Amino acid sequence: MTYWRARTNTLVLLAGAALAGAVAARDAAWLDIAIAIVINALVALSVGLTFGQAGILSAAQGSFAAIGAYTTAILTLKLGWSPWLALPAAISLPAALGYGLARLVARLAPLAVALATLTLSAMVEIVLRSWDDLTGGYVGLAGIPTVLSGHPIAFYALAVGLLAIAVLVYENLMLSRFGRALTTIRADRARAMADGVAVPGLLSAAFALAAAMAGAGGWLYAHYFSYLSPGSLGTELSISVLLMMVVGGARTILGPVAGAVILGVLAQLLPAQEVQGLFYGGALIVILLVARNGLLGLVRREGAL
Amino acid sequence: MAYLAELAVRGVLLGAIYGLLALPMSLTFVTVGSIDFALGAYAVLAAAVGSTIGGVAGVAAGLGAALAAAAAMAAIFAGLKRVGVDEPITISLASFGLAVAIGSLILWVWGTRAFVLHSFDDVWVLLGIRVGPQSLINFAVSLLLLAVIHFLLYRTGLGRMMRAAAINPAGAELSGIPVTTLQTGTFVSGGLLGGIAGVLILFSAGLDFTAGLSLTLSGFGAAILFGAHGPLRAFLGGILMGVVEALSAGLASGAVSAMVPLVVIMVVLAAGTVGGVRFSGDRP
Amino acid sequence: MSQGLIARDVVMRFGGVVALDGAAVEVRPGLIAGLIGRNGSGKSTMFNCITGFVQPTAGRIELDGTAITGLPPHRVVRAGVARTFQTPRVDLRATVRDAVLCGFYSLGRSGFASAVLGLPSVTREETRLREQADGVLRRLGLAALGDQQIAKLSMGQVRMVEVARGIAAGARYLLLDEPAAGLTQSERDVLAETIRVVASSGVGILLVEHNFAFVRSLCETITVLEAGRVLSVGTPAEIAADRRVIETYLGTEPAALVEAA
Numbered sequence: 019m020t021y022w023r024a025r026t027n028t029l030v031l032l033a034g035a036a037l038a039g040a041v042a043a044r045d046a047a048w049l050d051i052a053i054a055i056v057i058n059a060l061v062a063l064s065v066g067l068t069f070g071q072a073g074i075l076s077a078a079q080g081s082f083a084a085i086g087a088y089t090t091a092i093l094t095l096k097l098g099w100s101p102w103l104a105l106p107a108a109i110s111l112p113a114a115l116g117y118g119l120a121r122l123v124a125r126l127a128p129l130a131v132a133l134a135t136l137t138l139s140a141m142v143e144i145v146l147r148s149w150d151d152l153t154g155g156y157v158g159l160a161g162i163p164t165v166l167s168g169h170p171i172a173f174y175a176l177a178v179g180l181l182a183i184a185v186l187v188y189e190n191l192m193l194s195r196f197g198r199a200l201t202t203i204r205a206d207r208a209r210a211m212a213d214g215v216a217v218p219g220l221l222s223a224a225f226a227l228a229a230a231m232a233g234a235g236g237w238l239y240a241h242y243f244s245y246l247s248p249g250s251l252g253t254e255l256s257i258s259v260l261l262m263m264v265v266g267g268a269r270t271i272l273g274p275v276a277g278a279v280i281l282g283v284l285a286q287l288l289p290a291q292e293v294q295g296l297f298y299g300g301a302l303i304v305i306l307l308v309a310r311n312g313l314l315g316l317v318r319r320e321g322a323l
Numbered sequence: 324m325a326y327l328a329e330l331a332v333r334g335v336l337l338g339a340i341y342g343l344l345a346l347p348m349s350l351t352f353v354t355v356g357s358i359d360f361a362l363g364a365y366a367v368l369a370a371a372v373g374s375t376i377g378g379v380a381g382v383a384a385g386l387g388a389a390l391a392a393a394a395a396m397a398a399i400f401a402g403l404k405r406v407g408v409d410e411p412i413t414i415s416l417a418s419f420g421l422a423v424a425i426g427s428l429i430l431w432v433w434g435t436r437a438f439v440l441h442s443f444d445d446v447w448v449l450l451g452i453r454v455g456p457q458s459l460i461n462f463a464v465s466l467l468l469l470a471v472i473h474f475l476l477y478r479t480g481l482g483r484m485m486r487a488a489a490i491n492p493a494g495a496e497l498s499g500i501p502v503t504t505l506q507t508g509t510f511v512s513g514g515l516l517g518g519i520a521g522v523l524i525l526f527s528a529g530l531d532f533t534a535g536l537s538l539t540l541s542g543f544g545a546a547i548l549f550g551a552h553g554p555l556r557a558f559l560g561g562i563l564m565g566v567v568e569a570l571s572a573g574l575a576s577g578a579v580s581a582m583v584p585l586v587v588i589m590v591v592l593a594a595g596t597v598g599g600v601r602f603s604g605d606r607p
Numbered sequence: 608m609s610q611g612l613i614a615r616d617v618v619m620r621f622g623g624v625v626a627l628d629g630a631a632v633e634v635r636p637g638l639i640a641g642l643i644g645r646n647g648s649g650k651s652t653m654f655n656c657i658t659g660f661v662q663p664t665a666g667r668i669e670l671d672g673t674a675i676t677g678l679p680p681h682r683v684v685r686a687g688v689a690r691t692f693q694t695p696r697v698d699l700r701a702t703v704r705d706a707v708l709c710g711f712y713s714l715g716r717s718g719f720a721s722a723v724l725g726l727p728s729v730t731r732e733e734t735r736l737r738e739q740a741d742g743v744l745r746r747l748g749l750a751a752l753g754d755q756q757i758a759k760l761s762m763g764q765v766r767m768v769e770v771a772r773g774i775a776a777g778a779r780y781l782l783l784d785e786p787a788a789g790l791t792q793s794e795r796d797v798l799a800e801t802i803r804v805v806a807s808s809g810v811g812i813l814l815v816e817h818n819f820a821f822v823r824s825l826c827e828t829i830t831v832l833e834a835g836r837v838l839s840v841g842t843p844a845e846i847a848a849d850r851r852v853i854e855t856y857l858g859t860e861p862a863a864l865v866e867a868a
Contacts (some may be wrong), residue, residue, distance in 0.1 A: 130597065133358065144441075187723050188723070191722060196722050201698050203546070205698045209692055211659075211660070211680035211684075212681075213681075216681045290431065292431040295424060299420040299422070307752075
């Protein structure tokens, strides 16, 4: 079973999630929180992938989740599709958009790319808010068909299943020549080019993959909470998953997942919903000040010889 | 036709605010290489405080609050530099964190209400075009500040040092120019100019706690539209963007006009012309 | 169709600087050619033009008769022209085998989707590539270093891993960027032997170097650049005796002057 021996992250995740699930199953409220954490973990994983491997600090992952959520909501609510059929669409649309954006800006410096993702995020929000006929505008969409309704434990298992698939896919990527190439790009882009790597194309593919993961998170959200508004997923989520990644570390595959668990639990201790931004923003600043070499210090494991 | 002219004029006056925001944005961008994402938050904070206290005292308090917030950003910047971090993306990310924190603070203290105060009730008609006196004041103030900044940058010793620090930070440092202090100063200028913009908007269309990010992006879009070289270009970028926004708001919809700064940023970024070497990702 | 990596009439102008002004260089299969010159002579620019990192303003670069002028680096590599770096920045955790495996990137046939899905074909390909990587390491006498972390290697070993990485995908021509810089004499000897081994398998080698003694002992032909133009081309003995070369270039290399005498 060398296949699985090389993919320990997936195994660790499944074991941890099973344990957590056994604990959370005792209380309906805990199960709700657990499911929310798994959804956040999926989106945080996607931020870890784009930043940790592709070197792209993305402020758009929440928006990709929103696109996935709205896609499935519209398909199931307005066109009567089965949620399972809508899942591929919820994954593909963000992936296509992510690929397009990355191809446009992959050559630019990190700040420019991050800014492009932020701009995309703002654009998506405007579209969601104003395309009333499609997205319900400010009001949003209610009554989205639920999946495995009445069986939150089963939904938890489904969510964990999707998260595990995402982690497995991430591991597969890093074990392949493309993962090696991404690692090279991060350390020395010119060396990667000299290895024959078409850098913008590979970065865009990785970014698309991450967007797909976020879209899956959005699908889960839509079919569990059954209600979507422009503010449900989006900029706020993008910021919090960024913090999850920073807290858990983009160095490892499961780092952002750990960050999602930590922050998910901590968020229960916050006094009010409004203060979340204060907490996230402040924590981000503190971590950047404390982490050696700032943002890159959380990722950098390369050096010049 | 008269309608178009009116929209255009409205756009110019609106664009003056963008130009005002673009000034410190371009200063920081050129001198530090980073974006101060909290710029819009300074404006909203100034408006919030100003609307609570009201009157001239409110304006002063609002500016004070904005300056305090910017001072916090300056301290964060200095702190980052102290620990050896000077990558633009980290500094920008920190400013983003501050922006989010300030936005949350405003929401917590003031709630979701709009901050708006009335100044003038009458509308003037100049050459057949209706303009509000407040927007003329906005324009005049912005123009004045542009002139001041321009004078400062190109006619004073301080400006010479700033330009030297922007072109060659290492060399400037060696020549005895206090580069870090100057860079910190650009953040503080954001507080001042952002605060003024916030107060001006307070007396115009008003804003709420969500406006921070869009103001920041508008300021940045204006700053890079004609190339992030200097205050005059940044200001003109603001004017042009304001005109396009006003036209699209009048002829299309509010959603389309809200997209204008975003499209500008995306297009300019994709063209790869911003910031020259700083934004070039590859090296031989 | 003539066999060779040939650059002719290459001009490179940027920002008012003329880095190359009609320079030329030739590399033949199985032969080791040298490209030398003072700082600012244009040899690095020529290197970058050939390998695609810089687009020449004018000129023609041909690979066995096919034009490759202006192709981006990853296309140049896939066409069969590989390069090394003087100081590659690396992931400190990477092993020597990982580094050489990176050189096989362009040989991989599995697509991104297959890789991400972890299909058996990808696993098979990985095993195959790993074996090939070990083969390259053996050929260059580096087999013992396979599992060693790059961060722990000596400079000489790093340069040889670069060579291994460069030839991994079966390049017909290999350009070396100052591989002898900063090496001890014994490291240089091992490197020289490695380069000879590679050349003997039919790979054409272009050595861009500062160290004239190293170039002289290794290369069959040497091109000397000065101010972006070719100053002289010939065998090491001819170059060492060329008065123009001695005046402009060797005169600045005290050790080389002693060698040449």
